Amino acid sequence: MxxxxxxxxPRPIEGAHDxxxxxxxxxxxxxxxGAAVGLAGCSGGGDEERSLESHPAATNLSDQPTxxxxxxxxxxxxxxxxxxxxxxxxxxxxxxxxKIESELTDPGRGAFVFRGYPVVYDWGEPATKALEAVxxxxxxxxxxxxxxxYAAQGSFGDGNVLARTESFLAxxxxxxxxxxxxxxxxxxYDAAVxxxxxxxxxADLGRTTPTVLLFKDGTYRTRAQGSVSFSLIESTLDL
Amino acid sequence: MSTISxxxxxxxxxxWRLVGRTLRLVLxxxxxxxxxxxxxVATLTLFVVSQNLALVGDAVVGGALPLENRVAILLELYPFxxxxxxxxxxxxxxxxxxxxxxxxxxxxYHVREHGLSVEGSGGSAVGLLFGALGAGCxxxxxxxxxxxxxxxxxxxxxxxxxxxxLEFSLLAVAMLCLSMFWLADGMRGGEIRGCPVxxxx
Numbered sequence: 001m002x003x004x005x006x007x008x009x010p011r012p013i014e015g016a017h018d019x020x021x022x023x024x025x026x027x028x029x030x031x032x033x034g035a036a037v038g039l040a041g042c043s044g045g046g047d048e049e050r051s052l053e054s055h056p057a058a059t060n061l062s063d064q065p066t067x068x069x070x071x072x073x074x075x076x077x078x079x080x081x082x083x084x085x086x087x088x089x090x091x092x093x094x095x096x097x098x099k100i101e102s103e104l105t106d107p108g109r110g111a112f113v114f115r116g117y118p119v120v121y122d123w124g125e126p127a128t129k130a131l132e133a134v135x136x137x138x139x140x141x142x143x144x145x146x147x148x149x150y151a152a153q154g155s156f157g158d159g160n161v162l163a164r165t166e167s168f169l170a171x172x173x174x175x176x177x178x179x180x181x182x183x184x185x186x187x188x189y190d191a192a193v194x195x196x197x198x199x200x201x202x203a204d205l206g207r208t209t210p211t212v213l214l215f216k217d218g219t220y221r222t223r224a225q226g227s228v229s230f231s232l233i234e235s236t237l238d239l
Numbered sequence: 240m241s242t243i244s245x246x247x248x249x250x251x252x253x254x255w256r257l258v259g260r261t262l263r264l265v266l267x268x269x270x271x272x273x274x275x276x277x278x279x280v281a282t283l284t285l286f287v288v289s290q291n292l293a294l295v296g297d298a299v300v301g302g303a304l305p306l307e308n309r310v311a312i313l314l315e316l317y318p319f320x321x322x323x324x325x326x327x328x329x330x331x332x333x334x335x336x337x338x339x340x341x342x343x344x345x346x347x348y349h350v351r352e353h354g355l356s357v358e359g360s361g362g363s364a365v366g367l368l369f370g371a372l373g374a375g376c377x378x379x380x381x382x383x384x385x386x387x388x389x390x391x392x393x394x395x396x397x398x399x400x401x402x403x404x405l406e407f408s409l410l411a412v413a414m415l416c417l418s419m420f421w422l423a424d425g426m427r428g429g430e431i432r433g434c435p436v437x438x439x440x
Contacts, residue, residue: 091325096322222293228315228321228323232311235311
């Protein structure tokens with residue numbers, strides 16, 4: 001369990017929902033493929049940064065929800081930064097992740113790591129905290145709650161996210177649902193969410209979700225933004 | 240002596256028929272059709288590549304992947320060939336790219352074939368100017384969308400917009416349509432392939 005921080009004002013978490021839009025760097029860079037060529041040798045930093053073990057996006061990797069083998073031992077590792085409130089994350093979770101499971105993690109060919117990155121709608125932040133609180137208690141309940149957020153995404157909002165979460169946990173899991181919600185409201189998992197936000201910031205992921213980082217044989221290959229298909233992941237990692 | 244007046248807005252059905260006729264005549268010339276198609280593909284490519292510069296740089300342009308993997312990755316970036324864009328967004332992107340191609344084909348024809356001082360052309364220079372502004376605005380709108388994109392997930396003020404930022408692309412569509420009208424209006428009085436641009440003339 002992550003060290004329980006001293007109780008402080010739980011919201012807002014630094015970096016989440018600050019309603020400040022970054023300068024449109026990608027728009028500026030949209031000068032074309034030539035720009036991409038120029039950047040080709042610049043992405044990813046030095047050799048040290050290109051290893052999974054030392055990549056900023058992989059900070060506290062062992063504490064993250066993971067499917068498949070240990071990411072540090074896996075032939076391929078996919079780290080996905082997602083927001084439960086993001087509609088393209090829902091598409092990614094419902095169309096791509098099942099194929100990642102059947103083709104990659106279940107056969108033991110690779111690992112899939114979920115990192116909460118609540119930067120889209122406000123309700124994504126308490127939802128991500130609830131996910132952290134549930135993961136700390138029961139891994140299976142974590143995956144179930146994550147699936148529930150995406151399956152019923154349209155029904156969540158600022159006003160009902162914690163109530164609906166409590167209801168789901170009480171009905172579908174053996175967890176002490178009120179205790180989970182109390183922890184979320186008390187800010188007990190703010191630090192865990194902040195760690196994910198810090199990892200995204202240190203990896204210079206911008207504020208786009210989903211962002212998927214791809215590693216092969218413990219080495220960073222690239223990142224992809226948007227609800228990319230398993231076919232794209234397969235081609236990129238040459239699986 | 241010709242006078243320069245601000246271009247008007249297309250308010251009547253025959254204004255849009257003028258646009259359609261002009262487009263048909265210009266794009267009926269193979270060279271301009273090819274030019275428009277190239278611009279459309281280039282516009283779409285710039286847009287989708289701008290959304291995944293790291294991926295393109297690391298895996299399509301750089302890296303050591305086989306050619307077939309690079310091609311497969313590149314194709315996955317396009318609407319409907321890959322899964323990155325929702326269908327509605329993919330459709331708007333295709334429409335914007337197509338309109339951009341058609342718009343620039345019209346502008347190119349206007350400059351090359353009519354010049355900017357055709358007598359009786361109804362203010363072709365102003366038409367071209369506003370056409371270019373329209374295209375620029377559309378490109379700007381798309382660039383803003385690219386930068387603040389909600390289609391691959393976004394944050395901030397976009398989530399306050401009903402269409403989560405797609406408004407920018409819809410604005411680009413509107414500006415491109417206006418731009419094409421102004422170009423066509425600017426070519427009034429001229430001929431394309433021997434046919435008058437304005438059929439009523």
